[in-house]
Amino acid sequence: MQHPVDVLKKQRIKSLVIRSDNSTAVFDIYKQRTTITLIKKIKHVYKTIEKLGIQIQITYLPEVKNEIADAQNRLSKAGDYKLKEKIFLQTCLQMNLNPTIDLFSQQFNNLLPRFMSPIRGHGEIAIDALNQAWKKEFHWIHPLxxxxxIIQMKIGEDKIREMIIVPLWPSQMLHTELVNQNVQYLILGRNSEILEPGTLLIKKNLKLPSGKICCFMMDRRPDKEEYMQEQFQEQQIYLMEQQT
Structure with a gap:
């Protein structure tokens, strides 16, 4: 909302309509209910448009089906799931990587002894990983x-490396950016095979969506950037084939 402010002023925009086929995103913006870090950004947007005297309308487009994204977001909202421990151990072994801290977990789903939690609970070493320093560690990230x-931006700014778990979505720009930044990857398998639902997930009748999940080792240290560019095209072709 930084650069668009000048555009809104110049064009004298008086009203703004935000439409999305993602019901979770619409709910978060409308109710201003999400993670600590994102709520600050949403409130900043509201304050900016209020200062400019702009009316805002947020609507959901039910006729546009985005079932996978909505299901993934509902799953993330529940938070009551984890990567199966045997899959975690196999992934670290196959990629020959040893993460030292789990950044986005809680006591019931952390895979490493040291972890940060989005909310205050038991056993975490810090709250809200996005507001913590990420250097001097090799992080395991299974985020919302x-x-x-936002995590991609932080990795780029801090010039560090991470292991991150994300859905296999080759058609999404976000996925393309991840592929462009990684130096090593592993397709872990289908959600239903590698994720372990918890009691809350089952109670709310939230099912794991179809699709596959990848683990990317992202390395933005200066000496790795040239290598990443050389690997990008080959990896993108392979991941597109795996989606089918």
Whole structure:
């Protein structure tokens, strides 16, 4: 909302309509209910448009079906799931990587002894990983879908490396950016085979969506950028084939 402010002023925009086929995103913006980091950004947007005297309308487009994205977001909202421990161990072994801390977990779904939690609970070493320093660690990240882009930006800014778990969505720009930034990847399998639902997920009747999940080792250290560019095209072709 930084650069668009000048455009809104110049064109004297008086009303703004936000339409989305993602019901979760619409709900979050309308109710201003999401993670600590994102709520600050949403409130900033509201304050900006109020200062400019702009009316805003947020609507959901039910006729546009985006079932996978909505299902993934509902799953992330529940938070009551985890990657199966045996899959986690196999992934680390196959990729020959040893993460030192789990950034987006809680006591019931952390895969490493040291972890950060989005909310205060038991055993976490810090709250809200996005507001913490990420250097001097090798992080395991299994984030909410809506946090992936913000995490990418932080990794780029801090020039660090991470292991991140995300849906296999080759048609999405977000996925393309992840492929462009990674130096190593592994397709873990289908959600139903590698994720373990918890009691809350089952109670709310939230089913794991169809599709596959990938693990990317992202490395934005300066000496790795040239290598990443060389690997991008080959990896994108392979991932597109795996989606089918």
């Amino acid at each position: 879908i809506l946090l992936i882009q």
